Amino acid sequence: MATTAEIAIPKSAEDISPSWVQLVLQKDLPGIIITDVDVKGSINQGEGFMSDIIAFDAVGTRNGTSQRYSLVAKLTDFKRPFTIVKDWPKDFHIKIELIEVKFYSEAVPELLSVAIPGTERESKPGKEGQTPTDSLFLPKCYFAANDQDSKVSVRVMENLKSQGFSIKPNRQPLSRAEMMLVSGALAQLHGLSHLLELRSGKPLPEKYDWILSRSDMEGMRGSISYQYQTGVKEFSTAFPDQADLMTRLEKIDPYREILNLAVGPSSRLKVLCHAHCWGNNIMIEYDGDMATCVKLVDWQVPLYLPPIYDLAFLFLCNTSWDVFHNHRDDILAHYHHILQETLGPEESSGLRNYTLEQLKADFKADCLHGVIQRLARLVVLPADPDLVRMIQEIQKWESSGLRNYTLEQLKADFKVDCLHGVIQRLLRLVVLPADPDLVRMIQEIQEWGVI
Incomplete structure (x- = not known):
């Protein structure tokens, strides 16, 4: 990816010149x-409101061969939010745009660097009209930077x-095959x-x-609670016969729930989550009617949470x-398979020990x-009978408690939390002296990745 020191940040489509694209x-x-640039204009009407995504084709030569690259420049647009949201905090807008710049410029190169060659990542030579890519589950990004004076962020991507990727029109739900692809990307x-x-x-x-x-979450507490409570009211209006369910939903504190997940037990493994994987943040490529590839976009609110959140x-x-009801286990199994494949056979701790049964149990718990x-998105994802049925099933999981606690989950929890047994044993060495058996037990627990 290009460095930012010698490259100016464009303010509009007029600044996208051949010399700039070449840099x-x-x-x-x-x-x-690069000898010529054909700026095609904005392509994201109705697909997000924080940036203007400007499409352009760059024509030139490389190593004596003619090349044509189809690219986009994603520019911060401070006016666009006010066409949708009356009170939009500019400081927050600047912050999350800068987060995406940092994600692409700092995290993505390092994430790609630890990918196992020949499995998750495959570099493809560029063909006319298409950029080469080694970007896995997200678009290839050539440049990401922020202008300190104007606060405008730019990301130049394929x-x-x-290339044939598109979002699902009209907020249509994802099919089983599409969910397989997206869960694999996560x-x-x-x-x-x-x-x-x-x-x-x-x-x-x-x-x-x-x-x-x-602290960022605390700053968003009011917004999180407002969006959720607004959604609960929308749900109540749509389904007035669900009074009992409404009572339960009204008691939930959304901020407290996500905070508990974020600062929960240190023994619980956390990962980088997309945290916004829905709607127009999912782009899918098709061969006829068959979904063949997926890319996740809009990385403006990544969170460090257990993988179940995503x-x-x-x-x-x-x-x-x-x-949700009939294919959930297959999709979770596919996620687990790709997770283990991504980690590779050499990794023997942490998520490598995360069993499918534990994943399923965590999904139900969280x-x-x-x-x-x-519910926080009911304005754009209206409540329907399918949502009611999903929430009712989740409600059953919560009410059944230990009846759903499987032997595999018990074994997994034992490994995750066995450190507490080690602590208690060491506190009692005066009356329970250390011996070779204790050393061997601690060594085995260490192999589980909790010490």
């Missing part, structure tokens, strides 16, 4: 000479639309972020100070009752977060 591309495509994200954390030896929030923190969000905001996010 942007030359680090990833050494020897590139044009997914020109598994790659989660697996690579976990590998990166293990390689660096420090939690990701310490490595990347732009990941939304507890999965609960995905299911509740993107699926029908049929997919699916409330998906409910909260769906």
